[in-house]
Amino acid sequence: MKNISIIFLLFLISCGSPKNEEQKKQAQDKKIETDIDKIVGIANIEPAGKILPLTSEINGIITEILVKANDTVRAGQTIMMLDYKVESAQLSQAKSKLNTQQAVINSAQANVSSLEVRLANAKSNFDRNQNLFNGGAATQQTLDDSRFQFQQLQKDIQASQATIAQQQGRLSELQSDVNYYQTLVDRKLIKAPTNGKILSIDTKIGASITNNSTLGDFAPAGNLIAITEIDELFANKIKIGQNAHIRPQGTTEILGKGKVIFTAPYLKKKSLFADKAENLEDRRIREIHVELEKNDNILIGSRLECVIFIK
Secondary structure (H helix, E strand, O other): OHHHHHHHHHHHHHHOOHHHHHHHHHHHHHHHHHHOOEEEEEEEEEEOOOOEEEOOOOOEEEEEEOOOOOOEEOOOOEEEEEOOHHHHHHHHHHHHHHHHHHHHHHHHHHHHHHHHHHHHHHHHHHHHHHHHHHOOOOOHHHHHHHHHHHHHHHHHHHHHHHHHHHHHHHHHHHHHHHHHHHHHHHOOEEEOOOOEEEEEEOOOOOOEEOOOOOOEEEEEOOOEEEEEEEEOOOHHHOOOOOEEEEEOOOOOOOOEEEEEEEEOOOOEOOOOOOOOOOOOOOOOEEEEEEEEOOOOOOOOOOEEEEEEEOO
16 A cells, blocks of 8 residues: 555656646746747748739720730730720710811811901901091991991901800810720720739630639739748747848748838737638737848748748
């Protein structure tokens, strides 16, 4: 019986109490936290402006694809075209009406110019007849005729100017029609949202698309961002401005360097890199963004190690 008691006592000593085990773990964690000068996390590489889907404002059929994957494009550059034959015909018709209306206005303005020349001549005749009449060298009828001609031309010019104003109002309406149909045509052109690079084209000529269709992926121009997660044990050690570099997992080769530009204000339960939504991490994590200085040898979407120097 005595031997059994001794064995049981030794068993308790060897196992230790749960409280002692927890204290031991906390001491180990504290020692680790004190000794480290850098923290390593798994990072995903993304553009600073995030990967954007290429979409169309309206439904249609793809008739042209003007770019391919890895092409660099400018903001507003046309990258795909939808069928716009109907809209193009409407635009041409509206432009034709606009040009016709402009020709009518030009003709009316030329007529006013002609009337103004005749008015100047009529005024000269009227002034001359007035002088002759005052000197007794012209009859009242001659003076009245010249006055009537002068006044009639004044009225003709006023009427022509009123007509021109009306025609110019009509011109504005036709210009609005042209602008409207031009907008319809422009909506058939799928353009780059900003400067950047085409990552993929996920459609083909002849495909029927809707405004919900994803036609490809686009990366805005700018530096890349390494998005990493840091365990809650070290989360408070990360500060904006700390130096960092990225490397392939399990190696010491440096692919790029950068600085911490964002630290999440809260801890998350779920890892960014979990394969399933229900796959939760035992510990909480803090999301960290590192802006990289050199992007030449780094592929968007790469999963790399991010080393952050905290001392």
